[in-house]
């Protein structure tokens with residue numbers, strides 16, 4: 001009932017433990033708090049919270065328009081709904097290295113398990129688009145050192161994302177990845193890797209876990225979990241996928257309403273009221289107030 005029962009510090013401790021096992025952890029992107037519950041119900045390992053989705057949800061492009069307050073607020077709403085660890089996209093850290101420190105403390109307080117900070121310049125853009133720019137090494141490393149130094153819970157996972165691959169090529173990206181790991185990053189997120197061999201190159205270069213971004217319609221082929229596990233990837237995210245699926249379904253429903261005037265033909269595709277209520281844990285509220293759940297729902 002209400003929010004998940006596991007305290008954030010415990011979620012972080014368990015996340016660290018699983019990360020240390022070296023298995024592949026699967027983190028689909030939750031586009032709202034309710035979808036985080038579904039991700040947990042379906043047996044995934046964690047919940048990803050995408051900057052692109054937070055922006056899109058507000059009707060905005062992913063170009064650094066959202067603020068720390070908005071991102072931390074939404075991330076808190078999502079993270080508290082699940083016992084799984086949640087990691088959030090903190091873009092470039094919302095400012096200078098000092099701002100990165102504040103960002104990390106806010107995200108810790110919001111109950112996140114970890115966050116990724118990238119090495120793009122401001123204004124940033126989607127890592128799978130052309131025309132990105134990255135900051136120099138010194139600035140990139142300062143962002144990560146600042147993140148590592150500012151966390152109060154040593155189990156909060158600092159993920160360093162490098163966008164260098166799409167700008168200066170694989171060798172430069174591998175070099176940046178090594179330095180980010182040396183600066184204290186717990187996980188390396190090499191953005192826009194084109195092939196499995198590129199993931200392997202990063203894997204071979206660093207001792208820390210690595211994260212793969214399986215976003216659709218981007219620069220990476222869509223590898224299976226098994227393929228990614230085989231090359232030693234430790235976390236896989238599908239950041240925008242559930243939003244894309246839901247918006248695709250919403251578009252088709254609106255077309256049907258236009259064409260047929262009713263959604264009767266699509267009832268089978270909908271989450272049933274009974275399944276929604278189950279996910280919301282309606283019955284548990286009854287323990288508090290028996291007038292809340294005193295009805296039955298026809299299937």
Ligand SMILES: C[C@](O)(C(=O)O)[C@H](CC(=O)O)C(=O)O
Pocket residue numbers: 049050051052053062089125126127128213215216218239240
């Ligand atoms: C992972 C990402 O940073 C996000 O905000 O979800 C995006 C995803 C996308 O736009 O497809 C990214 O830059 O890869």
Ligand SMILES: [Mg+2]
Pocket residue numbers: 050051052062089091
């Ligand atoms: Mg992003």
